[in-house]
Amino acid sequence: MWLTYAILSAVFAAATAILAKVGIDGVNSNLATAIRTIVVLIMAWAMVFITHTGGGISSITPRSWLFLILSGLATGASWLCYFHAIKIGDVSKVVPIDKCSLVLTIIFAAIFLGEAFTWKTLLGSLLLLAGTFIMIL
Numbered sequence: 001m002w003l004t005y006a007i008l009s010a011v012f013a014a015a016t017a018i019l020a021k022v023g024i025d026g027v028n029s030n031l032a033t034a035i036r037t038i039v040v041l042i043m044a045w046a047m048v049f050i051t052h053t054g055g056g057i058s059s060i061t062p063r064s065w066l067f068l069i070l071s072g073l074a075t076g077a078s079w080l081c082y083f084h085a086i087k088i089g090d091v092s093k094v095v096p097i098d099k100c101s102l103v104l105t106i107i108f109a110a111i112f113l114g115e116a117f118t119w120k121t122l123l124g125s126l127l128l129l130a131g132t133f134i135m136i137l
Helices: 001-024 029-050 054-059 062-088 092-100 102-114 119-136
Strands: none
Touching: 001 029, 001 062, 001 092, 029 062, 062 092, 092 119, 102 119
């Protein structure tokens, strides 16, 4: 089931880039990010209410709160940079660079979470980086 959600995530992320590039025309990138964030906020809380999972908020530990807040700050910084980049650059060049986050995530997961970093992971990461550089030249 995770694979289905991962594929859908990729499809929606691709649509996001195209829709954002069209929508940001003539709009300040920070304002565009704020509008997008409001929509995401409404969608996320709608899902909490639809799935009746709001009661779990009281059981969130202080450690989880800290890391969820830090994750939110990182997401916000990423979105602000992303929207500014697509505002002034080509989506076909910005998105591959943005997706280098995959390689960074693999490295961070190995360092901070102890996840396996195999020769296949290394080779795949190098190929992703090589492909990114080829695309942006």
